[in-house]
Amino acid sequence: MGSEKxxxxxxxxxxxxxxxxxxxxxxxxxxxxxxxFEIIIIDDGSPDNTQEVAKELIKIYGEDKxxxxxxxxxxxxxxxxxxxxxxxxxxxxxxxxxxLSHHPKFIPQxxxxxxxxxxxxxxxxxxxxxxxxxxxxxxxxxxxxxxxFLSQFLLRPKASDLTGSxxxxxxxxxxxxxxxxxxxxxxxxxxxxxxARAMNFTIGEVPISFVxxxxxxxxxxxxxIIQFAKNLLYFFATI
Amino acid sequence: xxxLNEWVFGLSVFFGIYMxxxxxxxxxxxxxxxxxxxxxxxxxxxVLLGIYAVTTVLYRTLTFxxxxxxxxxxxxxxxxxxxxxxxxxxxFT
Ligand SMILES: Nc1nc2c(ncn2[C@@H]2O[C@H](COP(=O)(O)OP(=O)(O)O)[C@@H](O)[C@H]2O)c(=O)[nH]1
Ligand SMILES: [Mg+2]
Numbered sequence: 001m002g003s004e005k006x007x008x009x010x011x012x013x014x015x016x017x018x019x020x021x022x023x024x025x026x027x028x029x030x031x032x033x034x035x036x037f038e039i040i041i042i043d044d045g046s047p048d049n050t051q052e053v054a055k056e057l058i059k060i061y062g063e064d065k066x067x068x069x070x071x072x073x074x075x076x077x078x079x080x081x082x083x084x085x086x087x088x089x090x091x092x093x094x095x096x097x098x099x100l101s102h103h104p105k106f107i108p109q110x111x112x113x114x115x116x117x118x119x120x121x122x123x124x125x126x127x128x129x130x131x132x133x134x135x136x137x138x139x140x141x142x143x144x145x146x147x148x149f150l151s152q153f154l155l156r157p158k159a160s161d162l163t164g165s166x167x168x169x170x171x172x173x174x175x176x177x178x179x180x181x182x183x184x185x186x187x188x189x190x191x192x193x194x195x196a197r198a199m200n201f202t203i204g205e206v207p208i209s210f211v212x213x214x215x216x217x218x219x220x221x222x223x224x225i226i227q228f229a230k231n232l233l234y235f236f237a238t239i
Numbered sequence: 240x241x242x243l244n245e246w247v248f249g250l251s252v253f254f255g256i257y258m259x260x261x262x263x264x265x266x267x268x269x270x271x272x273x274x275x276x277x278x279x280x281x282x283x284x285x286v287l288l289g290i291y292a293v294t295t296v297l298y299r300t301l302t303f304x305x306x307x308x309x310x311x312x313x314x315x316x317x318x319x320x321x322x323x324x325x326x327x328x329x330x331f332t
Contacts, residue, residue: 020329024320060327100313132304145300149292155242209306211313237243 006030006037006111007090007171011080015098016048018213023057023066026104033108040067041098042084044074078188082178085171094168095189099213102166106208110168113204120173120201123159123193124166124208131161131207140220147228151190154236157197159205163228165189166208173201186224187231194235257281 008026012019023039030037041054054068069087071080081095094110096102102124110122125131127148136144144163151162167189169177177192180199196203240248259265260277270277321331 020324020331021317021320024324025316056329060324060329100317103309103313126304127299130304132306132309134306134310136303138300141303142296142300145296145303149296149299153292209304209309211306211310236241238241 004036004092005090006035006092006094006107006168007084007088008037008039008094008096008107009081009084009088010039010041010096010098011077011084012041012043012046012050012054012098013074014046014048014050015043016046016050016053018099019050019053020057022098022100022104023061026107027061027065029104030107033111035108035111038065038067038088038090040069040084040087042080043068043070044080045070045072076185078181078184081188085174085178088171091171092168093171093174096166101210101213103209103211106166106206107168109206113206114168117202117204119204120170121159121193121196122168122204122206123161124164125159125161125205126164126208126210127160128205129207131209133210133212135212143220143225147225147232151232154232155194155197155239157194158203159193159196161205162190162193164208164210167193177201183231187227190231191235191239194239198239 010019010022015022019041026037026039043050043054045051051068051070054066058066058068067087069084071083085093092111092114094107096104106124110124113119114122126133126144133141133144147163148161151157152160155162173196176199177195180195181188181191183191193203257277257280260270261274263270325331
């Protein structure tokens with residue numbers, strides 16, 4: 001491929017089990033497609049000592065490929081992306097979870113689609129085409145589809161997966177979006193894609209299969225649903 | 240214009256016309272003949288929207304793609320990754 005460089009931001013919190021696997025997969029699929037990349041690990045002082053694993057990975061793959069940019073305490077996802085971005089040297093930024101629910105095999109597809117249409121953003125989607133999920137029961141699927149329907153109905157964004165966080169951005173676009181966003185933590189992703197519509201950025205979509213985490217805990221409870229609803233209404237009223 | 244503003248605008252236009260019709264400020268025999276229908280129109284629209292929402296969400300929930308192959312492929316790749324990394328000197332705990 002061309003001379004463009006891609007920076008992959010991996011926020012981690014207690015991902016000791018997953019981190020080596022996700023890094024291995026990224027290296028495998030991106031080298032296969034001859035993509036120039038770096039991986040930036042933003043670890044928030046994980047108690048399981050994820051950083052120790054990161055350091056071993058640096059020994060294996062080199063410190064030009066793997067950059068460990070940790071923070072002292074759990075400061076949330078939103079600021080983790082800002083922190084990672086400030087260390088990124090690529091022309092494009094890819095944001096993904098480190099828990100193996102976002103498979104790196106889709107990254108070459110993101111890149112290809114971006115190049116073809118010169119999109120500002122390419123977003124993975126679980127809700128279109130061959131996209132889908134694994135490991136969700138009926139209740140989880142119902143909540144997800146309900147939340148998705150409601151947000152499409154109220155916000156009419158140009159993307160079908162608002163809460164997913166597997167995306168590619170032009171670096172300049174991401175920094176503009178981050179500057180415009182007010183929220184921290186999990187809703188950050190949702191706010192970014194809603195603001196992207198308001199700021200007239202172009203968005204492409206790639207269907208992805210989302211395999212829910214095998215190791216560690218995922219958060220999805222009443223508080224998350226209430227948080228989501230509150231933010232949905234807030235964005236509805238303000239963006 | 241925020242999405243809320245768009246909705247307020249759209250609903251204001253709708254209810255402006257609606258009120259003009261039910262208070263008979265606009266007169267026409269077609270309107271008089273269908274007065275009951277016009278009066279309950281908002282209710283009909285709300286019910287239709289509700290049915291649309293419930294069926295769509297249920298249909299999409301039941302037809303949500305189950306990525307079993309992706310999960311199995313990932314399981315295999317995890318083992319492969321562990322083996323390869325171990326051969327490169329990585330210790331797993
Ligand atoms: N640096 C950092 N990473 C986080 C934090 N919270 C979650 N993560 C990471 O963000 C990604 C998504 O988190 P996850 O718990 O899987 O969220 P879920 O999939 O929405 O349940 C994972 O890679 C986590 O390790 C945090 O506060 N700081
Ligand atoms: Mg997850």
